[in-house]
Amino acid sequence: MIPGDRQVVVDSLGVGIATGAYGVSFGAVAAASGLDVWQACALSLLVFTGASQFAFVGVVAAGGAPLAGSLTALLLGSRNTFYGLALAPHLEVRGWRRLLTAQLIIDESTAMGLGQDDARRTRLAFRLTGVTIFVLWNLATLAGAAAGQALGDPRAYGLDAAVGAAFLGLLWPRLTAWPQRVVAVVGAGAAMGLVPWTPAGVPVILGGAAAVAAGLVLARRRAAVQP
Amino acid sequence: MSALWVGILVASAGCYLLKVAGLSVPQRVLAHPVAERVADLIPVGLLAALVAVQVLADGQSLAIDARLLGLGAAVVLLMARAPFLVVVFGAALVAALARAI
Numbered sequence: 490m491i492p493g494d495r496q497v498v499v500d501s502l503g504v505g506i507a508t509g510a511y512g513v514s515f516g517a518v519a520a521a522s523g524l525d526v527w528q529a530c531a532l533s534l535l536v537f538t539g540a541s542q543f544a545f546v547g548v549v550a551a552g553g554a555p556l557a558g559s560l561t562a563l564l565l566g567s568r569n570t571f572y573g574l575a576l577a578p579h580l581e582v583r584g585w586r587r588l589l590t591a592q593l594i595i596d597e598s599t600a601m602g603l604g605q606d607d608a609r610r611t612r613l614a615f616r617l618t619g620v621t622i623f624v625l626w627n628l629a630t631l632a633g634a635a636a637g638q639a640l641g642d643p644r645a646y647g648l649d650a651a652v653g654a655a656f657l658g659l660l661w662p663r664l665t666a667w668p669q670r671v672v673a674v675v676g677a678g679a680a681m682g683l684v685p686w687t688p689a690g691v692p693v694i695l696g697g698a699a700a701v702a703a704g705l706v707l708a709r710r711r712a713a714v715q716p
Numbered sequence: 717m718s719a720l721w722v723g724i725l726v727a728s729a730g731c732y733l734l735k736v737a738g739l740s741v742p743q744r745v746l747a748h749p750v751a752e753r754v755a756d757l758i759p760v761g762l763l764a765a766l767v768a769v770q771v772l773a774d775g776q777s778l779a780i781d782a783r784l785l786g787l788g789a790a791v792v793l794l795m796a797r798a799p800f801l802v803v804v805f806g807a808a809l810v811a812a813l814a815r816a817i
Contacts, residue, residue: 507799507800510801511800511801511804513801514800514801514804514805518804524720528720528721528724531724531728532724532727532728535724535725535728535731535732536724536727536728536731536732537731538731538735540759540763541727541731543766544762544766545723545724545727547766547769547770549720549723550770551769551770551773552775554719554723555719555720555722555723555724556719556722556723556726558723558727559723559724559726559727559730561762561766562727562730562731563727563730563731563734564758564762565758565759565762565763566730566731566734566735567734567755567758568755568756568758568759569731569734569735569738570734570735570737570738570746570755571738571746571751571752571755572738573735573736573737573738573739573740574738574739574741574743574746574747576738576739577738577739577743578743580739582739587736587739587740588736590739591732591735591736591738591739592732592735594735594738594739644815645812645815646808646812647782647786647807647808647809647810647811647812647813647814647815648808649770649783649811650771650782650783650785650786650787650807650808650810650811650812651786651804651805651807651808651811652770653766653767653770653771653783653786653787653790653807654786654787654789654790654803654804654806654807654808655800655803655804656763656766656767656770657763657767657787657790657791657794657803658790658794658800658803658804659759659763660759660760660763660764660767661794663759663760663763664760669757669760672757672760672761672764673760673761673763673764674764675761675764676760676761676762676763676764676765676768677764677765677767677768678768679765680764680765680766680768680769681768681769681772681773681778684769684772684773684776684777684778685776685777685778689773689775689776692765692768692769692773693762693765693766693769694762694765696761696762696764696765696768696769697758697761697762697764697765698761699761700757700760700761700762700764700765701754701757701758701761704753704757704760704761705750705753705754705757708753
């Protein structure tokens with residue numbers, strides 16, 4: 490092994506194991522939301538992007554139409570397109586390899602990949618992180634969903650509160666600057682205000698859209714103030 | 717097929733195609749500053765909306781209950797830099813205890 494690669498391998502495995510393990514919480518939350526074990530596992534295998542999976546089960550748990558959950562999942566999944574764009578020049582994958590590689594594009598594999606200083610290490614870190622998370626995330630989902638079903642009433646174990654905490658945990662690292670914090674407050678406020686007036690599932694989508702619009706206005710103002 | 721399975725398959729196909737698109741389209745198609753800014757803001761706005769609805773909505777009405785205590789616990793744990801799993805199950809534990817009392 491080339492010196493320096495060892496650190497890449499250790500870091501990738503560390504991130505992969507830590508991230509993969511929290512598939513347990515996804516499985517438990519999915520079961521608490523009324524999905525069966527097969528449905529929870531299908532989401533982890535096929536969607537394989539955590540925030541979208543949590544969003545889908547969250548909308549369904551709140552009584553929203555499954556397709557509203559799908560739309561929310563797709564909106565959240567759109568950032569993976571931009572990750573792919575950033576990764577493409579380093580990965581240089583074509584044909585069937587591109588179709589397999591695509592499924593590994595998530596927050597953590599992208600961050601680990603793009604954090605390297607040459608293309609070869611980018612590929613190593615991206616693949617190792619992605620594959621480790623894929624394997625563990627799916628095993629952990631199965632374990633979490635099976636345990637969640639065996640437990641019975643999810644409310645007695647506070648699992649309904651765990652869903653909100655999971656979303657907050659995914660949101661937290663993104664709140665590093667003021668514009669993002671304002672966008673988050675607008676999103677939460679708008680969604681809350683819409684709950685009594687719109688069918689379940691809609692407040693999330695419209696609240697998110699209002700937040701993005703507010704963020705764009707805010708960015709334009711700042712650009713005008715600081716030429 | 718149940719509506720739930722249809723939703724799962726639509727989400728699966730869509731999320732996969734979004735990933736493939738990133739590796740497949742020419743760089744210049746999406747490399748626009750506004751598109752990138754929107755892509756950065758979408759997770760922030762949507763996740764915040766999801767937190768609010770998950771914690772405060774009870775069907776079509778708003779309710780303050782043990783879930784809010786759970787969220788408070790999650791905030792404390794996140795500020796203490798606890799790992800994700802500890803945050804999630806810590807919030808569940810606090811909500812469960814609040815209901816048991």
